Amino acid sequence: MPVQRCRLDPDLQGKVALAVDCSGHEGAVLKGCRIVRRMGEVVLVGVPWRKYTDLTAHDVLNPVFFNHVTLRSGWEWELPMHGRSFQWEELLGGYNNALHSIFSGFSRALEWLTEGKIPLDGLVRSTSPDNPERLYADIMARHIDEPFIVLDWSGLTSSP
Structure with a gap:
């Protein structure tokens, strides 16, 4: 899976809040770390089954450190699909009882796709x-x- 197939628009450099890598390709992860804005996030969903390039950890960590990128694993089953009701104990423990859930986000995204908004x-x-x-x-x-x-x-x- 050659990473050069991934064409990044230079006008987007530093304007992307979130990059999601579904390939497991370390070159794509590096490109994601380079295109996100300062304090942006790169989520690793693709499984790195094998090494595709000769990139080192330093190659990836350099833009992560200097661009303050949040790099995290994307194990989707760790996140609740539906919102939960308010629990004071959870609030004290740091639980963010947001108005929307992953499920409502999927639903909204599908509505936007259906309506041609994307x-x-x-x-x-x-x-x-x-x-x-x-x-x-x-x-x-x-x-x-x-x-x-x-x-x-x-x-x-x-x-x-």
Whole structure:
């Protein structure tokens, strides 16, 4: 998975609050640490199954330290999906009883996508799921430039 496939817009440098790496590629993590704004956050969701580059810990830690980046693991099951009711003891213990939850955030994001409030031009490849072998071959051969692939099931008819 060559990191050079990840094209970063130089106009975004220092303006990004959150970068989420889903690749597990140390080069992508380094790019995330370099593009986030001061005090930005980089969340590591992708599992680093193997070493892809010759980067050292110093290469990543340098922008983390000098840009005050928060670098954390993204184990999504550690976070509650739904908000909890107010508990005074939890408040004293530091629990942030926020108005929204992860679930309500997902719901809001899906609403914004449905309403067209999030510009997706050049980011999404929509394709039919009728030929998964071809789709996976195109992914492996890096014939798809868009970072997201959506399987559009609306054109398929169900068999009796």
